[in-house]
Amino acid sequence: MDGPRFQSYRDLKVWQEAMNLAVDCYELTGRFPRGEMYGMTSQIRRAAASVAANIAEGHGRETTGSFVQFLRNAQGSLKELETHLMLADRVGLASASAVTPLLARGDEIGRMLRALTRSLQRKTGVATT
Secondary structure: OHHHHHHHHHHOOHHHEEEEHHHHHHHHHHHOOHHOOOOHHHHHHHHHHHHHHHHHHHHOOOHHHHHHHHHHHHHHHHHHHHHHOOOOOOOOOOOOHHHHHHHHHHHHHHHHHHHHHHHHHHOOOOOOO
16 A cells, blocks of 8 residues: 555544534534524535545545545535635624634645645655646
């Protein structure tokens, strides 16, 4: 297996931070109106959970190339989450003061994902597209 040399995905700081962000998103959406349970609440929670889940699933794959693809999926889920959070602010479901710190943490997680992706690609010679 040419996969990464981490004991567990739980050892990855980016996974830990993604989990923390997901927990905070669950807390935020817990304050949304009940009528949003199958709308914005569901969308934010699903996207937030997907970031950490993609990191974990990718780590469990047999090749570094597969891991890199799942890190890219995590990046996409992160952008989806950011969009839902901004929309929640714009339509008045959440305040800017609640959303702004989550967006800042999302930016940091995005940087961590990109750095991990580049590191894995350099180690294996995978194209950096």
